[in-house]
Amino acid sequence: MRRLVIIPTYNEKENIAKMIARVFSLPEPFEMLVIDDGSPDGTAAIVKEHQQKIPGLHLVERTGKLGLGTAYLTGFRWGLEHGFDCICEMDCDFSHNPDDLVRLCAAAAEGYDVVVGSRYVKGGKVVNWPLSRLMISYFGSTYTRLVTRLPLHDTTAGFVCYSRRALETIDLDAVRMKGYGFQIEMKYTAWRLGLRLREIPIVFVERTEGTSKMSGGIFREALFGVLGLPFRKIRRRP
DSSP: OOEEEEEEESSOTTTHHHHHHHHTTSSSOOEEEEEEOOOTTSHHHHHHHHHTTOTTEEEEEOSSOOOHHHHHHHHHHHHHHTTOSEEEEOOSSSSSOTTHHHHHHHHHHTTOSEEEEESSSTTOEEESOOHHHHHHHHHHHHHHHHHHOOOOSOTTOOOEEEEHHHHHHBOGGGOOOOSTHHHHHHHHHHHHTTOOEEEEEOEEEOOSSSOOOOOHHHHHHHHHHHHHGGGSOOOBOO
């Protein structure tokens, strides 16, 4: 099984070198694809420096901040084109523990199509978030379940493993949301297409370096975008 982790970056110079080291020290072999949106802090330059020593490290540079969802879609297409079987998405700020990549891909190897690193199932938790943000996240997931009937506890999770079958089934060109709503839309689409979903508990830790990319516009997109999902025609990839 060929495993790929996609990591979108924008101004992550404090974290990227450490993340590269962690991923390439895992007990199972992973390759990494960094999607950098023109970080002015030199994040891409750090990746290029490490590429000289690590053949499994890949970089796609884009001009300007084009959105989290479009970064992952770019990465998904790249991963399919390059023959990967297990394609994961993960933040660069260590809020997701890279060690958990092994567990997520192991579940995919058991036959699950979408494996979610979940904060809100038994054994999962959030560390160092202010109560206000925790409540927004938790009730955001509850709101999504009520509106869409999606059978997941952590619908907005950004630590997810997709099987090749899942990404070849979903029509990636039809995915509309660009911010954190993208995470909901991908899971909902997979579920509606009959793909197998599973949640694995993780411990989510608030970043200690760099700055969060959350904004009011991203939140509003997710809030209102969810309302339209049950009325959308879901189609398989042509």
